[in-house]
Amino acid sequence: xxxxGFNFTKINVEKKKPIKGGIKIINNINFTDIKExxxxxxxxxxxxxVEFVFTCKFEPGFGLIELKGNAIELLEDAATKEALAxxxxxxxxxxxIAQKILNSLLNKCYVESLILSNSMNLPSxxxxxxxKTAVRKAKPKK
Numbered sequence: 001x002x003x004x005g006f007n008f009t010k011i012n013v014e015k016k017k018p019i020k021g022g023i024k025i026i027n028n029i030n031f032t033d034i035k036e037x038x039x040x041x042x043x044x045x046x047x048x049x050v051e052f053v054f055t056c057k058f059e060p061g062f063g064l065i066e067l068k069g070n071a072i073e074l075l076e077d078a079a080t081k082e083a084l085a086x087x088x089x090x091x092x093x094x095x096x097i098a099q100k101i102l103n104s105l106l107n108k109c110y111v112e113s114l115i116l117s118n119s120m121n122l123p124s125x126x127x128x129x130x131x132k133t134a135v136r137k138a139k140p141k142k
Contacts, residue, residue: 003104004039004047005072008112012066015120024059025125027113029105031098034087036080037072046080048073050101054109056117056125063122065113073101 030053037049049072056065075083075097083097093101113125 002074003071003101004074005037006069006104006108008067008069010066010068011112011116012064013116013120013122015063015122016061019058019062019123023062023123025123026057026059027055027110027125028057029054029102029109031087031091031093031101032068034084034093036084039072039074045074046077048075048080048083048097048101050105052105054105054113056113058122063120065116065122065125067109067112071101071105071108073097073104 031050032053033051035049037047039045039047049070051070052068054065054067058064079094079097083093086092086094092098110126117123117125
């Protein structure tokens with residue numbers, strides 16, 4: 001499996017009101033449609049065109065980031081057929097395929113949402129590392 005294509009088709013960012021007090025950040029990603037994608041450059045492999053929507057809500061009502069797009073995931077023919085059949089039947093993917101695709105999408109979406117949140121003066125949608133300095137006590141000289 002390999003991600004061979006990715007793009008955003010819609011980017012929406014809103015800051016609805018100044019942030020005061022506590023904030024809850026809710027991130028979510030969903031597949032909206034999955035179709036077979038034709039790839040002519042590799043034998044015995046096919047691909048999935050995965051359409052998705054990523055949302056980051058800053059609650060209560062402070063703001064929203066919404067990213068829509070699609071990704072092309074290269075798979076073996078059997079895996080593509082299995083994924084398309086499962087999607088057609090119950091709008092889900094086999095867990096191994098879904099996990100790989102979701103991790104790839106989240107990497108791209110989190111980076112973009114981090115940039116957008118910074119531009120709009122919204123809090124980071126993902127926890128960033130923080131440095132804590134410790135005050136060292138001097139050891140008494142003997």
